[in-house]
Amino acid sequence: AQSVTQPDIHITVSEGASLELRCNYSYGATPYLFWYVQSPGQGLQLLLKYFSGDTLVQGIKGFEAEFKRSQSSFNLRKPSVHWSDAAEYFCAVGPDSSYKLIFGSGTRLLVRP
Amino acid sequence: EAGVAQSPRYKIIEKRQSVAFWCNPISGHATLYWYQQILGQGPKLLIQFQNNGVVDDSQLPKDRFSAERLKGVDSTLKIQPAKLEDSAVYLCASSLATFGQRENEQFFGPGTRLTVL
Numbered sequence: 001a002q003s004v005t006q007p008d009i010h011i012t013v014s015e016g017a018s019l020e021l022r023c024n025y026s027y028g029a030t031p032y033l034f035w036y037v038q039s040p041g042q043g044l045q046l047l048l049k050y051f052s053g054d055t056l057v058q059g060i061k062g063f064e065a066e067f068k069r070s071q072s073s074f075n076l077r078k079p080s081v082h083w084s085d086a087a088e089y090f091c092a093v094g095p096d097s098s099y100k101l102i103f104g105s106g107t108r109l110l111v112r113p
Numbered sequence: 114e115a116g117v118a119q120s121p122r123y124k125i126i127e128k129r130q131s132v133a134f135w136c137n138p139i140s141g142h143a144t145l146y147w148y149q150q151i152l153g154q155g156p157k158l159l160i161q162f163q164n165n166g167v168v169d170d171s172q173l174p175k176d177r178f179s180a181e182r183l184k185g186v187d188s189t190l191k192i193q194p195a196k197l198e199d200s201a202v203y204l205c206a207s208s209l210a211t212f213g214q215r216e217n218e219q220f221f222g223p224g225t226r227l228t229v230l
Contacts, residue, residue: 103155
């Protein structure tokens with residue numbers, strides 16, 4: 001069965017520090033992978049996506065993610081976190097037969113001043 | 114470009130009552146989705162429309178939930194009767210791609226937060 005695991009429920013980092021959010025997936029074919037961000041009271045906003053090609057993908061707001069097939073991972077990174085990055089982050093995988101996105105349970109990012 | 118619109122933003126009802134949510138997708142988007150997001154969890158797809166036809170409703174509790182997308186534009190999601198476990202945020206999303214195209218991007222609305230007492 002297809003699934004997405006985000007092992008960290010909460011992560012706290014200091015402003016200016018680097019960030020890595022983990023995402024592991026279980027999928028039977030080439031995955032289509034996404035990272036979304038959700039601020040309080042807001043809908044989900046797409047940060048970046050991976051369909052094929054270069055395994056390091058750049059997204060909005062200075063985020064990047066690296067697809068590692070051997071580890072079934074798609075971790076999200078940012079070199080220097082800003083206080084406005086505090087939000088909940090969701091990793092998702094798209095199966096190849098439809099558009100249904102399967103989401104992880106999310107990681108809440110807290111930023112210390 | 115206007116985003117996905119949803120209303121109401123908040124709704125509080127008693128169990129066994131009925132409730133309806135409305136979604137207006139981005140203009141021209143063929144595909145519309147309803148997701149349920151329970152507190153502490155990621156969104157879970159309830160139903161997916163392609164124009165006004167249902168593509169996937171395998172996770173929709175059909176004994177109490179119904180959805181329609183008349184004329185392939187706006188959509189309504191209804192719960193009747195509501196249960197306590199239906200308390201969640203209901204997210205609507207839309208995408209331009211037609212069925213069979215893999216490079217879809219879903220654009221999400223702000224959601225409707227439902228509290229069932």
